[in-house]
Amino acid sequence: MSVGELLADKRICVCGGSGGVGKTTTSAAIALGMAAQGAKVAVVTIDPARRLANALGLDELENEPTRVDPKRLAGNIEVKGELWAMMLDPKRTFDELIERIAKDPERAEEIKANRIYGELSTAVSGSQEFTAVAKLYELARDGDFDLLVLDTPPSRNALDFLDAPGRLTSFLDGRALKAFLRPTGLGMRVLGRGAAPFLGALRRVTGVDLLSDLMTFFSLLGDMTDDFKERAQGVERLLHSPQTAFLLVTSAQPAAIEEAIWFRRTLSESGLPFAGVIVNRVHHDRLGDSEPADVVAELGTELKADLAQRVAANFADYHVLARRDRLGVERLRAELGGAPLLLVPHLDDDVHDIEGLLRVHRFLFASETEREQLIAGVVA
Amino acid sequence: MAVFSTAVPGLFERRLIFVTGKGGVGKSTVSTALGVLAARRGLRTIVAELASQERVRQAFGQGGDTFAEVALGERLFTISVDPQYAMEEYLKVKTGPVGQALGSSRLFQAFAMATPGMRELLSVGKVWELSQDRRRTEDANPYDLVIVDSPAAGHGVGILRTPRTFAEIARVGPIAQQGRAIAATIADRDFTAVVAVTTAEEMPVNETLWLRDALAAEQLPLDAVIVNARYPERFAPGERSALMAAREHASGPQARAALSAAVSEQARAASQSAEVERLSGGLGQPLVELPYLFAEDMGPGELETLADALDRGLREPAAAELVS
Numbered sequence: 115m116s117v118g119e120l121l122a123d124k125r126i127c128v129c130g131g132s133g134g135v136g137k138t139t140t141s142a143a144i145a146l147g148m149a150a151q152g153a154k155v156a157v158v159t160i161d162p163a164r165r166l167a168n169a170l171g172l173d174e175l176e177n178e179p180t181r182v183d184p185k186r187l188a189g190n191i192e193v194k195g196e197l198w199a200m201m202l203d204p205k206r207t208f209d210e211l212i213e214r215i216a217k218d219p220e221r222a223e224e225i226k227a228n229r230i231y232g233e234l235s236t237a238v239s240g241s242q243e244f245t246a247v248a249k250l251y252e253l254a255r256d257g258d259f260d261l262l263v264l265d266t267p268p269s270r271n272a273l274d275f276l277d278a279p280g281r282l283t284s285f286l287d288g289r290a291l292k293a294f295l296r297p298t299g300l301g302m303r304v305l306g307r308g309a310a311p312f313l314g315a316l317r318r319v320t321g322v323d324l325l326s327d328l329m330t331f332f333s334l335l336g337d338m339t340d341d342f343k344e345r346a347q348g349v350e351r352l353l354h355s356p357q358t359a360f361l362l363v364t365s366a367q368p369a370a371i372e373e374a375i376w377f378r379r380t381l382s383e384s385g386l387p388f389a390g391v392i393v394n395r396v397h398h399d400r401l402g403d404s405e406p407a408d409v410v411a412e413l414g415t416e417l418k419a420d421l422a423q424r425v426a427a428n429f430a431d432y433h434v435l436a437r438r439d440r441l442g443v444e445r446l447r448a449e450l451g452g453a454p455l456l457l458v459p460h461l462d463d464d465v466h467d468i469e470g471l472l473r474v475h476r477f478l479f480a481s482e483t484e485r486e487q488l489i490a491g492v493v494a
Numbered sequence: 495m496a497v498f499s500t501a502v503p504g505l506f507e508r509r510l511i512f513v514t515g516k517g518g519v520g521k522s523t524v525s526t527a528l529g530v531l532a533a534r535r536g537l538r539t540i541v542a543e544l545a546s547q548e549r550v551r552q553a554f555g556q557g558g559d560t561f562a563e564v565a566l567g568e569r570l571f572t573i574s575v576d577p578q579y580a581m582e583e584y585l586k587v588k589t590g591p592v593g594q595a596l597g598s599s600r601l602f603q604a605f606a607m608a609t610p611g612m613r614e615l616l617s618v619g620k621v622w623e624l625s626q627d628r629r630r631t632e633d634a635n636p637y638d639l640v641i642v643d644s645p646a647a648g649h650g651v652g653i654l655r656t657p658r659t660f661a662e663i664a665r666v667g668p669i670a671q672q673g674r675a676i677a678a679t680i681a682d683r684d685f686t687a688v689v690a691v692t693t694a695e696e697m698p699v700n701e702t703l704w705l706r707d708a709l710a711a712e713q714l715p716l717d718a719v720i721v722n723a724r725y726p727e728r729f730a731p732g733e734r735s736a737l738m739a740a741r742e743h744a745s746g747p748q749a750r751a752a753l754s755a756a757v758s759e760q761a762r763a764a765s766q767s768a769e770v771e772r773l774s775g776g777l778g779q780p781l782v783e784l785p786y787l788f789a790e791d792m793g794p795g796e797l798e799t800l801a802d803a804l805d806r807g808l809r810e811p812a813a814a815e816l817v818s
Contacts, residue, residue, distance in 0.1 A: 368790075412744075416739075424756070431788035460758075462762060
């Protein structure tokens with residue numbers, strides 16, 4: 115199975131996974147490959163390597179997809195379709211969202227100047243995830259592209275991407291707070307006490323000013339919360355659509371494999387369309403369970419004795435990694451129950467330019483047989 | 495404490511160490527190895543994980559009650575900090591029965607957890623509590639050192655900034671007070687240290703340089719930079735052509751694979767050296783290097799090896815000579 119086949123009838127491809135597993139390069143390589151096959155593709159990424167951004171001519175000031183100049187790819191790969199890319203600016207995306215749904219520009223300005231909003235939109239956690247799906251939703255609704263590829267924000271935990279937008283939406287929705295402050299609200303009933311001591315407790319915990327700031331913020335948002343809710347529902351529909359594919363990107367290290375398994379289970383439980391796993395940086399030495407025998411003897415007299423010794427020692431070390439990766443991939447394969455699993459070998463150096471992109475692309479879009487041959491070419 | 499003549503001034507003389515860096519560089523592993531080393535030096539140490547992934551405990555092959563302080567070895571403990579659990583604990587101690595009822599209300603929890611920055615404030619608040627001489631938690635013993643396995647760099651800086659932000663937003667009241675107390679602790683260089691972990695690759699190095707600037711904007715220094723997973727430089731650049739020629743003429747598949755591995759190793763090590771040089775030049779501060787471990791998993795044995803390397807590295811940072 116190649117990525118080309120996996121995404122044949124898809125409109126959205128979400129690349130998830132924990133940090134440091136090559137998600138950005140993989141997303142860009144997927145977009146490139148689909149564009150090469152003739153589609154008009156946009157890749158939305160948050161924090162690409164400077165060299166990759168430069169190579170693609172990405173400008174962080176745009177916050178909209180821009181077409182990657184075909185000249186940049188010419189001579190390397192024939193692109194029948196169009197490749198577009200954008201670097202997401204979370205703060206600006208949030209501001210634009212407010213400007214779009216506020217009832218007038220004055221209200222939008224007031225909200226943007228609110229301190230709670232300032233914290234919310236630059237924050238800590240969640241704002242990248244929230245704005246990434248917000249952008250994805252808008253691009254999908256505009257319908258200018260055959261395929262959108264989303265590189266999910268870097269996070270330690272792949273699941274953040276699924277949780278954070280909902281958390282933020284439920285905050286913006288303000289239902290929880292309103293319910294609390296209403297004298298007949300559920301909060302009061304749960305406590306079985308009058309409103310006064312309850313509100314007192316809430317004040318004691320949060321401080322009067324924080325509470326009133328929150329109230330101001332929500333009153334500014336007013337009926338905009340309905341828009342947020344509607345959008346959130348739209349996003350949910352989009353992510354659950356059969357035309358959406360979640361691809362999980364991981365490395366073969368034991369901790370990453372465990373996380374991938376966990377992520378896959380959560381996707382299934384949430385009813386999200388899981389399409390397969392891409393395992394990056396896999397060490398292969400094709401020795402299986404057999405130990406590297408006397409490599410030194412096989413090396414013959416080509417190399418000086420001490421260099422041959424070092425080659426053998428290095429090979430023994432890589433055999434440990436190859437064995438580790440093979441066991442990890444086997445464990446993952448067993449868990450996946452037949453879902454597609456694509457392996458990309460550990461390539462020699464950092465892949466953060468067009469050249470690197472093309473190398474990853476070759477593995478992702480190769481047929482099974484081609485991939486076997488490619489892997490044979492980069493053993494260990 | 496002057497007996498430990500560390501070149502990085504007194505890392506283990508602080509009470510609170512935040513360990514941060516880009517995702518995938520081995521923050522949890524390095525945090526734990528730091529913990530192993532601190533415990534070895536006689537400090538009662540706890541490694542606090544903020545992402546509740548329990549990687550530390552997994553490395554020691556332990557299960558057990560989540561979110562509790564768990565002993566891993568002599569003088570070494572771990573805890574997985576969960577914001578919701580921290581909130582319930584805080585409310586129980588601070589606000590009596592009404593607060594307790596509030597904390598156990600699902601709606602209030604949903605609201606508090608959704609408030610931007612609240613999860614971070616609660617997490618860092620728990621970490622702060624762990625580092626105090628007089629613990630808020632009942633029957634809890636104080637620690638000599640708390641090592642915080644923090645989220646990835648951007649979010650990691652957020653964690654450090656959150657208490658002050660809340661102090662400013664809330665102005666008065668308990669959150670403001672708590673925020674101010676924690677912010678003062680974080681700003682106290684005698685008490686708190688920030689350590690960056692990176693690998694010698696382009697993106698992690700960029701993020702480390704960015705982290706230094708982002709911390710500087712918060713008036714926080716970067717007390718140590720640890721370069722994890724350095725390949726051994728087994729082959730000299732001049733040997734590359736010999737290795738490639740030998741691969742051309744290799745007699746058997748095993749020899750060919752071994753020579754390919756050697757050629758790759760040489761390229762990876764060379765690319766790492768270039769990145770280390772860039773990092774060292776950009777930071778103008780010594781680096782501590784840890785070896786790449788060719789191991790199937792990170793178990794106690796591997797952590798001991800890394801603790802040994804940290805011990806050496808913190809005494810004499812490897813790249814000191816690169817800094818002019």
